[in-house]
Amino acid sequence: MTAPQRDPILSVRDLSLTFRGENGGLHVLDGINFEVCPQDFCCVLGPSGSGKSTLLRVLAGLLRPTAGEVAFCGSAEKPRIGLVFQQANLMPWRTALENITLPLELQGVPLEEARSRAREMIQLMGLEGFENTWPRDLSGGMAQRVAIARAFIQQPDLLLLDEPFGSLDALTRERMGAELLQIWQERQITVIMVTHSISEALLLSDRVLVFTPRPARITLDLEVDLPRPRSEDLRYTARFGELSRRLRAAIQES
Amino acid sequence: MAEPRRLTPARLAQRYGRWLLPVSILLFLGLWQLLSAPGGLPAFILPSPVQFLTRFGQVLADGSLLRHLAVTLLEVLVGLAAGVSSATLIGYLLAKSRLLEKLIAPYLVASQAVPIVAIAPLLVIWFGPGLFSKMLVCALIVFFPVLVNTIVGLRAVPENLRDVMHSMRATPAQMLRYLEIPAALPVLLGGLRIGATLSVIGAVVGEFVASNRGLGFLINVGRGQYDTALVFVAIFALICLALSLYGLVVLLEKRLLAWQQRS
Numbered sequence: 001m002t003a004p005q006r007d008p009i010l011s012v013r014d015l016s017l018t019f020r021g022e023n024g025g026l027h028v029l030d031g032i033n034f035e036v037c038p039q040d041f042c043c044v045l046g047p048s049g050s051g052k053s054t055l056l057r058v059l060a061g062l063l064r065p066t067a068g069e070v071a072f073c074g075s076a077e078k079p080r081i082g083l084v085f086q087q088a089n090l091m092p093w094r095t096a097l098e099n100i101t102l103p104l105e106l107q108g109v110p111l112e113e114a115r116s117r118a119r120e121m122i123q124l125m126g127l128e129g130f131e132n133t134w135p136r137d138l139s140g141g142m143a144q145r146v147a148i149a150r151a152f153i154q155q156p157d158l159l160l161l162d163e164p165f166g167s168l169d170a171l172t173r174e175r176m177g178a179e180l181l182q183i184w185q186e187r188q189i190t191v192i193m194v195t196h197s198i199s200e201a202l203l204l205s206d207r208v209l210v211f212t213p214r215p216a217r218i219t220l221d222l223e224v225d226l227p228r229p230r231s232e233d234l235r236y237t238a239r240f241g242e243l244s245r246r247l248r249a250a251i252q253e254s
Numbered sequence: 255m256a257e258p259r260r261l262t263p264a265r266l267a268q269r270y271g272r273w274l275l276p277v278s279i280l281l282f283l284g285l286w287q288l289l290s291a292p293g294g295l296p297a298f299i300l301p302s303p304v305q306f307l308t309r310f311g312q313v314l315a316d317g318s319l320l321r322h323l324a325v326t327l328l329e330v331l332v333g334l335a336a337g338v339s340s341a342t343l344i345g346y347l348l349a350k351s352r353l354l355e356k357l358i359a360p361y362l363v364a365s366q367a368v369p370i371v372a373i374a375p376l377l378v379i380w381f382g383p384g385l386f387s388k389m390l391v392c393a394l395i396v397f398f399p400v401l402v403n404t405i406v407g408l409r410a411v412p413e414n415l416r417d418v419m420h421s422m423r424a425t426p427a428q429m430l431r432y433l434e435i436p437a438a439l440p441v442l443l444g445g446l447r448i449g450a451t452l453s454v455i456g457a458v459v460g461e462f463v464a465s466n467r468g469l470g471f472l473i474n475v476g477r478g479q480y481d482t483a484l485v486f487v488a489i490f491a492l493i494c495l496a497l498s499l500y501g502l503v504v505l506l507e508k509r510l511l512a513w514q515q516r517s
Contacts, residue, residue, distance in 0.1 A: 062417055089417070
């Protein structure tokens with residue numbers, strides 16, 4: 001269970017969003033409420049098109065909500081946010097290393113320092129030897145590693161992951177999940193990750209929010225009490241099966 | 255064992271490819287010499303390669319060719335710089351504001367309907383027969399293609415990369431420097447490539463109208479004296495000028511757009 005004395009880093013209150021358009025527009029988010037505590041790994045699960053990505057875009061400040069608010073608290077009033085999309089979205093005119101230094105350059109960090117910090121990330125993500133490679137010459141998994149390194153390097157208060165492994169093959173996906181867990185444990189950061197894979201959500205997170213189809217509401221807020229460190233073997237335990245059944249039921253009911 | 259290979263055109267081209275250009279140039283010169291040989295076309299219609307080279311040597315030696323070339327080069331470069339920079343600036347504003355585009359675009363398109371040859375005399379009346387009016391012709395002829403490319407390039411900046419920049423809290427100036435300029439650069443350089451060759455045309459058109467210097471003036475002089483060899487020399491110099499400018503832009507592209515090329 002979450003320790004009660006921890007203050008949330010992020011609280012989302014009565015968040016609603018409607019895209020304007022014909023026929024009254026598209027009602028995407030409908031009264032979303034939740035809080036996230038520092039160092040939580042939180043997954044958002046739901047059918048495709050249910051507004052999970054829209055939620056992340058609101059949290060990242062790319063979209064304005066129609067109603068309700070997103071409040072960052074405590075030390076993180078103007079939070080640094082790392083955002084990783086389903087596609088790597090690298091700048092094609094920058095090498096892998098230059099892509100990773102980009103957020104630091106925007107913050108005005110001297111180039112030499114940015115480079116040396118990026119080299120650390122390169123090592124952490126297992127990208128040695130690809131520093132000077134153009135994005136077009138990187139494989140999907142490598143490109144996504146660069147994207148994750150780019151999000152990590154600014155030491156974000158909140159890391160938002162929008163199906164970051166969605167475009168990868170199953171094996172790469174598993175390995176990247178494990179790597180992500182390792183970095184998350186080492187760096188102690190707060191993560192919200194959108195996924196539509198139940199097992200991915202269970203293997204990675206402390207908590208799973210299940211969304212209904214559009215307009216999205218939270219239908220289940222499930223604590224994942226599986227022991228850490230976690231490995232793929234957890235899939236075959238009884239508790240995993242039970243939680244996974246509850247999540248599946250919540251998705252199907254909604 | 256090597257299988258017997260038929261000499262298809264593709265294989266021929268592959269094997270003898272590097273000889274292709276020199277051979278075609280030699281053939282061209284041979285044909286030229288043949289046409290202009292005694293008994294062929296008279297020299298004031300078609301000077302022979304030898305006459306051309308002799309005249310070339312003369313104007314090169316007395317320094318007049320380089321003097322006229324320098325004048326035209328100056329007009330071309332200043333006009334190109336002025337045209338490119340104003341077109342990129344206005345293109346940026348138009349790409350950012352639909353309102354401004356609606357307001358100004360009709361004028362810009364209408365200005366393109368008038369051939370530059372028709373405007374050039376007007377510019378000479380207004381600004382005199384000096385270098386300035388020629389630079390203006392160059393700038394005008396370069397303006398439109400560069401403007402269009404700027405708008406197209408900036409509008410084509412991928413939306414998902416904009417999101418990346420926004421999520422990193424980039425300021426508008428950073429957006430421009432780190433995203434919009436590099437993303438639009440391939441199209442911008444395409445505009446510059448067209449502009450570089452157009453600018454040479456602009457300079458000559460301006461010199462034709464009224465001038466006492468420049469390669470266009472040299473052509474006029476040659477025409478007036480039936481010195482056809484001199485006209486050939488001036489045209490040759492113009493070709494070299496346009497090709498070098500074009501080559502410079504291509505070099506620039508190679509340097510700046512390394513990320514696009516096959517590694």
